[in-house]
Amino acid sequence: MIPAAFDYVRSHSADEAFAELQKYGADARVLAGGQSLIPAMRFRLARPSVLVDINNLRDLSAVRVNDGTLHVGAITRDSDIERASWINERRWTLIHDVSCVVADPVVRQMGTLVGSLCHNDPAGDWPAAALAARAEVVVRGTSGTRKVPIDAFLVDSFSTAVAEGEMALEARFPVPDERTAGSYRKIERKVGDFATAGAAVQISLNADGTIRTAGIALTAAGPCAVRVDEAERALVGQKPGADLIRAAADAASKKSAPQADLRGSIPYKKSLAGVLVARGLRQAFERLGVNV
Amino acid sequence: MKVSVTVNGTTFERDVQPRKLLAYFLRDDCGLTGTHVGCDTSNCGCCVVVMDGDRAVKSCTMFAVQADGHQILTVEGLADGATLHPLQQGFWDQHGLQCGYCTPGMLLTAYALLKHNPNPSEAMIREGLSGNLCRCTGYQNIVKAVQQAAEKLREAAAVAS
Numbered sequence: 001m002i003p004a005a006f007d008y009v010r011s012h013s014a015d016e017a018f019a020e021l022q023k024y025g026a027d028a029r030v031l032a033g034g035q036s037l038i039p040a041m042r043f044r045l046a047r048p049s050v051l052v053d054i055n056n057l058r059d060l061s062a063v064r065v066n067d068g069t070l071h072v073g074a075i076t077r078d079s080d081i082e083r084a085s086w087i088n089e090r091r092w093t094l095i096h097d098v099s100c101v102v103a104d105p106v107v108r109q110m111g112t113l114v115g116s117l118c119h120n121d122p123a124g125d126w127p128a129a130a131l132a133a134r135a136e137v138v139v140r141g142t143s144g145t146r147k148v149p150i151d152a153f154l155v156d157s158f159s160t161a162v163a164e165g166e167m168a169l170e171a172r173f174p175v176p177d178e179r180t181a182g183s184y185r186k187i188e189r190k191v192g193d194f195a196t197a198g199a200a201v202q203i204s205l206n207a208d209g210t211i212r213t214a215g216i217a218l219t220a221a222g223p224c225a226v227r228v229d230e231a232e233r234a235l236v237g238q239k240p241g242a243d244l245i246r247a248a249a250d251a252a253s254k255k256s257a258p259q260a261d262l263r264g265s266i267p268y269k270k271s272l273a274g275v276l277v278a279r280g281l282r283q284a285f286e287r288l289g290v291n292v
Numbered sequence: 293m294k295v296s297v298t299v300n301g302t303t304f305e306r307d308v309q310p311r312k313l314l315a316y317f318l319r320d321d322c323g324l325t326g327t328h329v330g331c332d333t334s335n336c337g338c339c340v341v342v343m344d345g346d347r348a349v350k351s352c353t354m355f356a357v358q359a360d361g362h363q364i365l366t367v368e369g370l371a372d373g374a375t376l377h378p379l380q381q382g383f384w385d386q387h388g389l390q391c392g393y394c395t396p397g398m399l400l401t402a403y404a405l406l407k408h409n410p411n412p413s414e415a416m417i418r419e420g421l422s423g424n425l426c427r428c429t430g431y432q433n434i435v436k437a438v439q440q441a442a443e444k445l446r447e448a449a450a451v452a453s
Contacts, residue, residue, distance in 0.1 A: 001332045001333070002311060002313075003311045004311070005309065005310075005311055006310055006311060007310065008293060008310035008355070008357050010357075010360075031355075031358075034353060034354060034355075034358075035334065035353060038313075038334075038353045038354070038355070039333060039334055039353060041311075042332070042333070051310070051355075053357075053358065055358060079347075083408065103423070104337075104422055104423025105348075105401075105405075105419065105420050105421075105422060105423050106337055106340055106348045106349065106350055106401055106423040106424070107334065107350065107353075107423060109347045109348055109349060109404070110347075110349050110350075110353070110354065191422040191423060192335060192422075192423055
């Protein structure tokens with residue numbers, strides 16, 4: 001269970017890290033939290049010949065809100081998000097929920113949100129949350145820095161819009177308005193196991209109580225996190241209600257395309273996707289003070 | 293690669309391969325075998341140590357080179373001479389272990405937990421220890437041990453201030 005040998009480069013600035021990644025291309029991997037990469041290397045599922053350690057880049061460790069945006073740096077730990085002073089505000093309930101259930105509490109003290117997005121494991125929690133919250137990822141490439149909307153960022157299982165020699169610098173979440181709440185519901189066999197199924201939900205209401213925006217996405221329901229756009233469209237403009245929740249849940253079950261494994265069959269997981277979206281919506285509405 | 297890691301206040305300067313995991317560095321290069329390797333796959337938490345005072349990390353899922361220049365606390369660094377740390381005393385008094393294999397990881401995870409939250413509820417302790425597996429005791433006495441330690445540490449902090 002010892003990883004294959006590799007060369008280790010500790011970078012002291014984003015410029016330096018980027019230069020190293022440019023130099024080594026496909027042979028190099030960024031080492032941030034390492035909570036997915038290191039186990040993969042130990043199982044020899046990953047054999048990078050160079051690791052570029054970015055853990056010293058303090059500039060990338062921030063989790064802060066400014067200019068209407070939540071910035072989460074490439075080495076911001078999940079536990080930093082879980083402990084942020086503003087995280088208990090209702091508008092951040094989706095992000096807060098996720099920050100409390102990724103892997104286990106010790107792994108969260110090293111693991112990073114941006115790393116989870118870059119790893120893009122179909123069972124990872126952050127990709128679905130990023131879809132529901134309509135995040136974008138700032139990527140440094142040869143032609144400068146670009147912002148990639150999350151839908152375009154998550155390409156396929158373990159594959160993202162970050163090309164060889166590039167690096168993700170931070171994830172950005174638009175600050176939701178006051179009348180926003182979310183929820184993240186997941187079923188796991190035990191703490192730290194891969195999700196059997198998960199659902200991320202974020203809802204903003206208009207002043208008249210109708211739904212202004214809806215974000216709904218699924219974990220472990222396809223090659224990577226899945227946006228349930230049919231459910232989102234069904235919700236917008238409507239008043240929260242039981243029928244609406246049922247319709248969204250049905251759309252989620254239909255959209256879910258999981259793989260059968262020891263955690264459950266395809267019909268079971270498709271059913272769970274609907275159940276978790278319904279629970280998530282009910283909780284988000286409750287958090288908004290709406291009875292359904 | 294040359295690294296300098298301060299473990300329990302003592303600086304260890306060693307030449308290691310980048311692929312050496314921190315758990316094996318502590319055990320084989322520093323001779324500190326109190327840090328246990330259980331599952332070797334970051335599931336069980338037996339290998340947890342505390343980095344830079346308040347962060348619990350699984351030392352089987354971190355390279356020794358990442359600890360270069362950092363402070364590591366292992367189970368060997370908890371007691372003050374013959375006086376056990378309140379967490380160790382809690383495990384002793386409440387029978388928080390049988391075989392003891394998971395205990396170092398439990399102690400260090402709880403240590404970081406109490407640094408961030410000196411007065412956790414029972415639910416918070418259970419949640420905080422949910423990444424650590426014990427196959428003997430069933431957790432009940434481990435939770436009691438942490439509760440006892442939290443109380444003792446709060447009393448000590450109150451006296452000190």
